[in-house]
Amino acid sequence: xxxxxxxxxxxxxxxxxxxxxxxxxxxxxxxxxxxxxxxxxxxxxxxxxxxxxxxxxxxxxxxxxxxxxxxxxxxxxxxxxxxxxxxxxxxxxxxxxxxxxxxxxxxxxxxxxxxxxxxxxxxxxxxxxxxxxxxxxxxxxxxxxxxxxxxxxxxxxxxxxxxxxxxxxxxxxxxxxxxxxxxxxxxxxxxxxxxxxxxxxxxxxxxxxxxxxxxxxxxxxxxxxxxxxxxxxxxxxxxxxxxxxxxxxxxxxxxxxxxxxxxxxxxxxxxxxxxxxxxxxxxxxxxxxxxxxxxxxxxxxxxxxxxxxxxxxxxxxxxxxxxxxxxxxxxxxxxxxxxxxxxxxxxxxxxxxxxxxxxxxxxxxxxxxxxxxxxxxxxxxxxxxxxxxxxxxxxxxxxxxxxxxxxxxxxxxxxxxxxxxxxxxxxxxxxxxxxxxxxxxxxxxxxxxxxxxxxxxxxxxxxxxxxxxxxxxxxxxxxxxxxxxxxxxxxxxxxxxxxxxxxxxxxxxxxxxxxxxxxxxxxxxxxxxxxxxxxxxxxxxxxxxxxxxxxxxxxxxxxxxxxxxxxxxxxxx
RNA sequence: CGGGGCGUAGCGCAGUCUGGCUAGCGCACCUGCCUUGGGAGCAGGGGGUCGGAGGUUCAAAUCCUCUCGCCCCGACCA
Numbered sequence: 001x002x003x004x005x006x007x008x009x010x011x012x013x014x015x016x017x018x019x020x021x022x023x024x025x026x027x028x029x030x031x032x033x034x035x036x037x038x039x040x041x042x043x044x045x046x047x048x049x050x051x052x053x054x055x056x057x058x059x060x061x062x063x064x065x066x067x068x069x070x071x072x073x074x075x076x077x078x079x080x081x082x083x084x085x086x087x088x089x090x091x092x093x094x095x096x097x098x099x100x101x102x103x104x105x106x107x108x109x110x111x112x113x114x115x116x117x118x119x120x121x122x123x124x125x126x127x128x129x130x131x132x133x134x135x136x137x138x139x140x141x142x143x144x145x146x147x148x149x150x151x152x153x154x155x156x157x158x159x160x161x162x163x164x165x166x167x168x169x170x171x172x173x174x175x176x177x178x179x180x181x182x183x184x185x186x187x188x189x190x191x192x193x194x195x196x197x198x199x200x201x202x203x204x205x206x207x208x209x210x211x212x213x214x215x216x217x218x219x220x221x222x223x224x225x226x227x228x229x230x231x232x233x234x235x236x237x238x239x240x241x242x243x244x245x246x247x248x249x250x251x252x253x254x255x256x257x258x259x260x261x262x263x264x265x266x267x268x269x270x271x272x273x274x275x276x277x278x279x280x281x282x283x284x285x286x287x288x289x290x291x292x293x294x295x296x297x298x299x300x301x302x303x304x305x306x307x308x309x310x311x312x313x314x315x316x317x318x319x320x321x322x323x324x325x326x327x328x329x330x331x332x333x334x335x336x337x338x339x340x341x342x343x344x345x346x347x348x349x350x351x352x353x354x355x356x357x358x359x360x361x362x363x364x365x366x367x368x369x370x371x372x373x374x375x376x377x378x379x380x381x382x383x384x385x386x387x388x389x390x391x392x393x394x395x396x397x398x399x400x401x402x403x404x405x406x407x408x409x410x411x412x413x414x415x416x417x418x419x420x421x422x423x424x425x426x427x428x429x430x431x432x433x434x435x436x437x438x439x440x441x442x443x444x445x446x447x448x449x450x451x452x453x454x455x456x457x458x459x460x461x462x463x464x465x466x467x468x469x470x471x472x473x474x475x476x477x478x479x480x481x482x483x484x485x486x487x488x489x490x491x492x493x494x495x496x497x498x499x500x501x502x503x504x505x506x507x508x509x510x511x512x513x514x515x516x517x518x519x520x521x522x523x524x525x526x527x528x529x530x531x532x533x534x535x536x537x538x539x540x541x542x543x544x545x546x547x548x549x550x551x552x553x554x555x556x557x558x559x560x561x562x563x564x565x566x567x568x569x570x571x572x573x
Numbered sequence: 574c575g576g577g578g579c580g581u582a583g584c585g586c587a588g589u590c591u592g593g594c595u596a597g598c599g600c601a602c603c604u605g606c607c608u609u610g611g612g613a614g615c616a617g618g619g620g621g622u623c624g625g626a627g628g629u630u631c632a633a634a635u636c637c638u639c640u641c642g643c644c645c646c647g648a649c650c651a
Contacts, residue, residue: 012600012612013585017644027584037643085651092650109651143574143649317649411651480609514611521611532610542610 001472003507007044010519020216022454023148025463029523038145038153045523046450048471050156053449054135056187056468057158064180066131066160071113073137077103079112083422094141106139111419111441114161118437119425125165128427128437129173133160135446149447150407151218156447162440163420165429170414170438174206177412177442181210184444185409188453189466193406195221196231197413198305207235207413210444211406212452221406222387226399231387232408234305236401238383239392241348249354249371254338260364263333265298268366272357275299280350280358280370282335284319284327284342287311291319291327292343293335295372297350300385310345310382328361335359337376338367346372347385407452408445415439454524457547463524464547473567475505475525479513479532489541489556490531496560502567521546527566529559 011028018024026032031046042050058068074096080086085093086105094106107113114132122128135158142153149155162173178194185192190212197209209232211221222236223229231237262271269276279298284291289311294302308316321332327342328335336359337344350356355369372379393399419425420436429435450469457464467473474497478490487508494506505525507516513532520528530542540553543562554562 009583009601011584015584016579016586019645034643088651090650140651144645144647146645413651482609510609512609512611512613514609514613517611519612530610534610 001503001505003505003509006505008523010522018148020147020150020455021458022150022216022451025454025458025522026148026451029463032149034148038142038151040149040152040154045471049450049465049469050446052469052471053188053446053453054158057135057184057444057446060180060184060187061133061158061160064131064176066133066162066180069114069117069132069134070136071107071110071117071134073107073139074104075107075110075113077105079116079423080105083112083115083419085112092140092142094139108138108140109441109443110134110136110159111161111415111439112423115419115423115425115439118161118163119420119423122163122425122437123427125427125429125435128163128165129169131160131162131173131177133158133442147216147218148451150451152447155445158444158446160442162442163425163437164440165427165435165437167438170440171206174412174414174440177440178208181410181412181442181444185210185212185449187468188449189457189468190409190449190453191456192409193221193223193230195223195406196229196235197411198232198234207411209408210410210412212409212449212456213404214407214452214455215405216455217405217407219406219408221404222391222401223404224393224396224399225402227393227396229393229395229399233386234303236387237394238348238385238387238401239394240383241351249374252369254355254367254370254375256360256362257366257368258364259360259366262364262366268357269298272366272368274357277353278355278357280337280346280356280372282328282337282340282359284324284335285316286319286323287313287316289313290343291323292345293327293337293340294384295337295344295346295350295379296385297347300347300349302347303384303386306382306384307345310380310384328359330359330361330363330365333359334361334363334365336361336367336370337372337379338370340376344376344379345384346379346381348381348383349385351381407448407455409449409452410442410444412442413440415441457524461518462522465524465526466547467526467567470524470526472503472505472525474502474527474529474563475507475520475523476529476531477507477513477516477520479530481508481510483533485536486531486533489536490529493529493531493541493556493559497563500560500564502563527563529563531556 009030014024015027018027030043032040032042034040077086093108096104138157139154145151145153164170164173192210192212194208194210197207220233222231259271262268265276265279276298281296281298283294283302294307296302304316324332354371358367358370360366387401389403391401393401417436420439425437426434453469454463476490476494478486481487494504497504526546528544535541539555541556541559542551543554544551
């Protein structure tokens with residue numbers, strides 16, 4: 001397309017709202033425009049990149065045996081009540097009322113809708129498995145949208161749902177999707193890692209997130225230095241010590257100390273002149289399984305996902321002031337395990353050392369010289385803290401965990417029978433027995449893939465897009481559009497590229513060359529063909545590869561063949 | 574939801590504390606000249622209910638009250 005007729009407006013200056021590189025570049029390159037917080041329009045150049053990703057996704061999903069559907073964005077509350085999520089989904093679910101007073105929601109995900117469809121159509125094991133997917137706009141009323149399209153409220157997602165007759169089938173469906181995802185992200189030119197993830201209260205042990213490695217990622221991944229183990233922060237385990245028991249304690253007793261106003265770990269440490277690792281943090285939680293205390297070392301953080309698993313509970317939250325006071329007889333900041341009568345879970349790391357400083361269960365008091373084995377009654381020991389850099393790998397003896405950051409672009413997990421059971425999606429097996437279908441669900445944040453790709457493919461001048469997702473793989477840039485031979489040659493090359501199916505921009509704007517060069521760099525066009533009077537005198541044009549900066553001189557007659565050779569196969573992995 | 578910051582032309586900003594001339598600058602845009610291998614130059618021009626409402630005042634972008642929106646940090650999160 002001719003630049004002069006494109007709806008494409010680049011910006012020299014960065015809008016103030018943008019923080020991360022992909023957001024800045026997408027705005028500067030005229031790919032997106034914000035309409036409201038977390039709600040963006042895709043402009044032509046951005047949409048084209050999005051479509052490139054969608055195409056790759058469709059090809060790989062279809063190849064993996066999935067079939068495309070398109071489900072409604074607005075969903076009736078009845079379905080959500082049936083699955084039980086109407087009341088538990090919370091404020092992220094944007095609810096609406098229609099003119100007749102009917103309750104609806106903007107779909108944040110589509111398990112209910114798809115289950116409703118499949119249950120009506122499929123009644124026999126002979127019809128299974130099926131895998132249906134769609135690429136569609138979702139809405140989640142995020143508490144805090146950020147980073148442009150990366151974490152938006154309205155966003156485009158590919159979601160797939162598989163239905164199987166038995167666990168083995170479900171396993172196969174899962175693996176097929178896992179492999180399809182690897183191909184998709186590879187083809188998009190992403191450096192990524194599949195990590196084990198927490199599947200949450202939904203159940204099922206299988207869940208992987210596909211993380212694009214990037215400094216600006218919102219998620220932390222722990223990855224073993226010597227084996228394949230990798231997991232997200234919620235899930236990452238820490239190798240258990242050889243035996244689960246507290247260290248033997250010397251005889252003696254703890255000592256009560258006056259610590260006026262010292263509530264936080266820092267305050268207590270400063271007041272008593274000890275290190276955070278010598279403290280026990282005692283956090284009081286309420287849950288559907290009652291009130292209990294979680295104990296971790298002062299320099300560690302409680303991992304609530306792990307805590308949920310240990311307790312086997314669904315709802316879990318930090319107790320409010322009143323509950324804390326009721327159970328510890330002290331305001332927040334002074335809870336401790338000594339003399340506590342509620343259930344206590346202690347992190348395994350606590351057994352490695354002693355003595356500790358703990359809360360005194362009395363306002364403005366802490367206890368010194370406490371040995372958990374000696375001074376505390378019944379404590380369950382388990383892994384309930386966040387893993388961090390340097391922790392031992394849970395899978396191999398040799399390695400330790402490294403912490404890296406990532407952007408979650410895909411998530412595959414086994415749903416099991418949660419929805420099929422709640423919504424009565426049943427089939428008859430070969431023995432004539434009614435069984436719930438076994439489901440899996442597989443998401444990809446399509447817009448997020450584009451943003452993540454830009455995060456990974458950018459330099460000071462702009463984007464360095466991989467060919468597979470670049471809106472236009474080639475740009476023809478005549479230095480001077482008023483010079484007849486230059487423009488003729490440029491146009492001829494452009495026409496021929498177009499004829500060969502290579503989408504090309506012809507920068508026919510009558511502006512100074514510098515402006516065009518800057519825009520070409522900003523837009524990240526993979527190959528830029530510069531046509532100038534000087535070169536033509538030598539009988540050449542120049543090709544610059546954006547990602548490497550390499551410049552080659554090629555004759556105008558050979559340039560199209562040169563490009564198609566470079567591009568062929570580059571759309572694949 | 575808590576804390577902080579910001580709303581003045583499409584983008585980036587000054588002016589607000591200390592009220593006062595026609596609301597200004599850079600980029601972008603339009604016209605002309607000039608220029609053509611890395612965001613040129615000169616001249617002329619268009620574009621603003623200063624987020625909104627109410628109030629104080631002879632006079633409000635500026636002071637007061639309310640309100641809406643946006644960004645950052647935190648809390649939260651299938």
